[in-house]
Amino acid sequence: MLVLTGQFLAALAVLANAVVYGTDWCAALITRSVYRRLDDASVTVSAGWGHYYGDKRMPIFGAGGVVTAALTLIVAAVSGHSGAAVAAAVALAALVAWLALYVKVAKPVNTAQKAAAQSGVIPADARALQDRWDSIINLRVALQFIALSGLLAALALF
Known part of the structure; x- marks a missing residue:
């Protein structure tokens, strides 16, 4: 029964984190390039409203992915599946x-851009804010890749 529970939790963790991974990939591959072609006001308003909706809708996937990864690790350790436990631990560390x-x-960038979009007041450092956000997107994608790889390995090793 623990094996099935662990596999179920690992599968849920994969699905939840896949949403975040896909969203980050979209930002890295598409949105970043689009924003480079737009003026500061357009970037800020677009990103601000995107963060407004993202901050309302994404936490269930982000938090759900972390919680299910942690539960996968616990079940793997308790059930004696050390390979799955190590893989889940790597995933959890990446998350x-x-x-x-x-x-x-x-x-902090999301918060500033949301406020700007809602108020219509574009900050003087609008481009710097977006550049700061963009500066970690490739690392975020890599960490999600590591997490998903670890969770898939945990699923396979149960």
Whole structure:
């Protein structure tokens, strides 16, 4: 029964984190290039409203992915599946690192851009804000890749 529970949790963690991974990839591959072609006001308003909706809709996937990864690790360890436990631990470490980057770098930018979009007042450092957000997107993608790889490995090793 623990094996099935672990596999189920790992699958849920993969699905939740895949949403975040796909969103980050979209930002890295498409949105960043689009924003480079727009004026500061357009970038800020577009990103601000994007963060407004993202901050309302994405936490269930981000938090759900971290929680299910942690539960996968616990079940793997308790059930004696050391390979799955190590893989889940790697995934969880990557997710915690991703979350730290988000809180330290991306979230303050999101907050500033949301406020600008809602008020219509474009900050003088609008381009610098977006550049700061963009500066970690490749690392965020890499951390999500590591997390998903670890979770898939955990799923396979149960």
